[in-house]
Amino acid sequence: MSILQSFKNLVRSRSIHVAYVDVGSCNGCDIEVLACLAPRYDIEQYGIYVHNNPREADILLVIGAYTPGWEDKLQGLWEKIPDPKVAIAIGNCPISGCVFNRPHSYVNPPVSKHIPIAAQVPGCPPRPTEILQAVLSLAPEVFKDYERRKR
Amino acid sequence: MIGSIVSYIREFARREWIHKFFFAKTAPLTTPVYSRGFPELTGKTCTHALFCMMACPAPGAIEVIHLEDGGWEPRIHTGHCIRCGLCVEACPNGVLYSGRILESMFYDNTMLSFSFRIDVDTDRCMGCGNCAVACPVNKTIDAQMSHGGRASTDELLLKVSEGKCVVLHPEKCTGCKTCEQHCPNEAIRVARLLEAVHAPEEEL
Numbered sequence: 452m453s454i455l456q457s458f459k460n461l462v463r464s465r466s467i468h469v470a471y472v473d474v475g476s477c478n479g480c481d482i483e484v485l486a487c488l489a490p491r492y493d494i495e496q497y498g499i500y501v502h503n504n505p506r507e508a509d510i511l512l513v514i515g516a517y518t519p520g521w522e523d524k525l526q527g528l529w530e531k532i533p534d535p536k537v538a539i540a541i542g543n544c545p546i547s548g549c550v551f552n553r554p555h556s557y558v559n560p561p562v563s564k565h566i567p568i569a570a571q572v573p574g575c576p577p578r579p580t581e582i583l584q585a586v587l588s589l590a591p592e593v594f595k596d597y598e599r600r601k602r
Numbered sequence: 603m604i605g606s607i608v609s610y611i612r613e614f615a616r617r618e619w620i621h622k623f624f625f626a627k628t629a630p631l632t633t634p635v636y637s638r639g640f641p642e643l644t645g646k647t648c649t650h651a652l653f654c655m656m657a658c659p660a661p662g663a664i665e666v667i668h669l670e671d672g673g674w675e676p677r678i679h680t681g682h683c684i685r686c687g688l689c690v691e692a693c694p695n696g697v698l699y700s701g702r703i704l705e706s707m708f709y710d711n712t713m714l715s716f717s718f719r720i721d722v723d724t725d726r727c728m729g730c731g732n733c734a735v736a737c738p739v740n741k742t743i744d745a746q747m748s749h750g751g752r753a754s755t756d757e758l759l760l761k762v763s764e765g766k767c768v769v770l771h772p773e774k775c776t777g778c779k780t781c782e783q784h785c786p787n788e789a790i791r792v793a794r795l796l797e798a799v800h801a802p803e804e805e806l
Binding site for chain 1: 627631633637640659660661662679680681682683684685
């Protein structure tokens with residue numbers, strides 16, 4: 452392994468940039484993601500930064516049951532994120548639609564039909580520790596030796 | 603002069619302070635014991651009462667599976683389960699546990715009770731008797747019931763008399779909704795009533 456690659460690995464392990472997008476949830480999971488930023492859980496001490504800008508994001512947190520308003524937007528948002536990138540489904544809604552997935556409702560879950568989802572965090576809402584654990588355990592799998600694996 | 607500068611630096615450049623500044627971490631967060639996680643099995647025998655599935659508010663979150671050795675077992679589907687704990691409270695046998703729900707139910711002396719109300723829309727009912735014939739409770743009481751739903755005994759849950767469906771003993775209903783599925787006119791409706799009861803022994 453080249454020195455440059457190991458240096459990149461070192462830097463990337465402490466610099467994970469996260470954007471979150473709410474595609475039609477009840478805001479419960481949004482609150483749990485925001486709770487990760489608060490001092491009790493303090494996501495930044497692990498080198499995870501929430502910017503909410505897809506252009507500089509590595510990880511996209513998808514929240515919500517995919518309402519029709521997102522049909523032409525989520526795909527474009529996913530393409531704006533530079534490689535290497537992953538999407539994590541937060542909560543029950545992007546996995547199954549949860550309580551919104553009733554007959555005659557307009558939601559269109561799961562979100563994995565529309566963009567590739569790498570990990571799922573079930574719960575309604577999931578605990579902040581579970582979100583944190585998902586981001587931390589997925590990040591090295593995706594970002595470690597990225598250039599070497601791409602070749 | 604120099605001595606005071608040295609003592610000043612020594613006072614503020616303590617090793618443990620610098621270490622804390624660069625390597626600060628909150629203590630590893632553990633899930634507290636009172637947290638309601640996904641329900642887990644206690645190991646008690648499931649009697650297939652299906653109260654967990656009736657109480658569950660999330661679609662497709664819990665299923666009672668027929669095992670190969672003949673027993674039954676509830677399965678929780680993560681991704682559907684909202685961790686409300688109603689299945690844990692509703693189970694009459696204590697098959698599931700989650701957090702401290704079972705303990706607090708024991709100390710507070712609370713329980714969930716089910717009752718069922720059967721409504722027959724007499725304008726829509728045409729007295730075909732499909733509901734009375736399909737009803738599994740009726741089958742155990744009067745196995746000889748013919749088509750048309752007419753019977754001589756009054757011990758049945760529901761039967762047809764004078765061209766209309768009549769509910770005789772709604773307290774015998776188990777809430778299976780088989781009658782609803784077999785009604786061609788959507789005339790019969792079963793409502794499940796879930797009640798939280800406090801101190802059931804004192805009331806009796």
